Amino acid sequence: MSMFYRTVTVSVVGDPAMFATTLAAAGIFDQSVVYERTGSWWFAGGARFTVRLYRDRVVTTHPEGERTSPVGGEPLRVLAAALDGLPVDGWRAYGWAAFELGHAVAGANPFGAAPGEADQPLVHLIVPAVELVVRDATLEVRAADQRSLDQVLSFVAGLDPSKADHGARRPSRPVDVHPGGYPGDPDAESYGAAVSAATARIQAGALTKVILSRRLSVPFEVDFPATCLRGRQANTPARTFLLDLPGLRTTGFSPETVVEVAPDGAVATRPLAGTRARGLGTTCDARNRAELYTDSKEVHEHAISVKLAVEELHAVCEPDSVAVRGFMDVEPRGSVQHLASYVTGQLRADRTGWDALAALFPAVTASGIPKAAAFGEIAAFEREPRGIYAGAVLQAGSDGFLDAALVLRAVIATRGRTWLQAGAGIVADSTPQREYTETCEKLASIAPHLVPVDFG
Secondary structure (H helix, E strand, O other): OOOOOOEEHHHHOOOOHHHHHHHHOOOOOOOOOEEEEOEEEEEOOOOOOOEOOOOEEEEEEEEEEEEEEHOOOOOOHHHHHHHOOOOOOOOOEEEEOOOOHHHHHHHHOOOOOOOOHOOOOEEEEOOOEEEEEEEEEEEEEEEEEHEEEEEEHHHHHHOOOOOEEEOOOOOOOOOOOOOOOOOOHHHHHHHHHHHHHHHHHHHHHOOOOEEEEEEEOOOOOOOHHHHHHHHHHOOOOOEEEEEEEOOOEEEEEEOOOOEOOOOOEEEEEOOEEEEEOOOOOHHHHHHHHHHHHHHHHHHHHHHHHHHHHHHHHOOOOOOOEEEEEEEEEEEOOOOOOEEEEEEEEEOOOOHHHHHHHHHHOHHHHHHEEOHHHHHHHHHHHHHHOOOOOOOOOEEOOOOEEEEEEOOOEEEEEEOOOOEEEEEEEEEEOOOHHHHHHHHHHHHHOHHHHHEOOOOO
């Protein structure tokens, strides 16, 4: 017997971001996902069903137990089949995909048989017990049972919008996480050496582009809902996300989407490559914007990224449907601005959004060209799996809808560690100092907005 959702729509007053992050902070559900897309905020609470993809299997958890299916050569098609097999009318799923999903899709394993790797999910999705969407002064609530519906409606009715900022608007204490760039910064030397080595390999023809990243540890426990609300006030993301799932907490301000798929098969990806600082004053911002159009390295990096995105969409789209729109626009993204393009197409009748995700994942702007060679370069320098960093936060539906946001500009907590991470695109004419400075500029989108749990 299929489960169905009860739906209620009510009028609300207040900031949609406040509603979503306050629900996450309230702890009503043991796990949750918040996702902002095109001006609307979604909250998914509780897990009625969980679907996890590993290298060798898909595990579906439901009220009666677990079901396991083997994975062959097309892991995302097996994942899609598991979702389509759920006994839920009109399901929607929320969760994340690790960067290493790209290894599995490509049949690559640059880390070898790392201990415990088989036990780490590549994709973790929940079909929630409760789902809310806030848009245009209305709140739509979908719940799997009447008790959950009543619980959420009661909570919303008692919410005071003027007080529900959970510390995000209070003055910050001194920031303990410095993005770098100061004299004697030890990260500058090690990162610069990696850029020089990668540039030499690119010039020798081993690959065309690679994104190398560095981590910064966060030395305090982060209040993730407050950080999400506060950071969103200072950022201009393509998507915002806030996840509290088993083994992982994260929030961030994604600059771009990996893939957007509509129920009718219209598909798009938004590669951003080419970066300059922003927020330094009108004159400086304008000068940096102009440099993006005249810097040969930035223009080259962007052009080859768009070229690969076009080729990847051609693999799953109708002939002659792939097009580039808004080529080399400039998009503001918090503390930085990027060259941006919009690549669109129409999926072939025998392809789904999951096939499009497989073709485009991981994002070329967070991996490299060609991707298989870039995987090896990244593994050699970074020396451990990225996990959710440079992966994606996902929102999907039974009607064929799929939206995947690139996980950058985020704070991540898992396995007892909390950190920030940022990278830069390395091409043949990259310079170590400029690429290192770019990572500092990107980290400034998230580092100043971290809210500790013990604040106040």
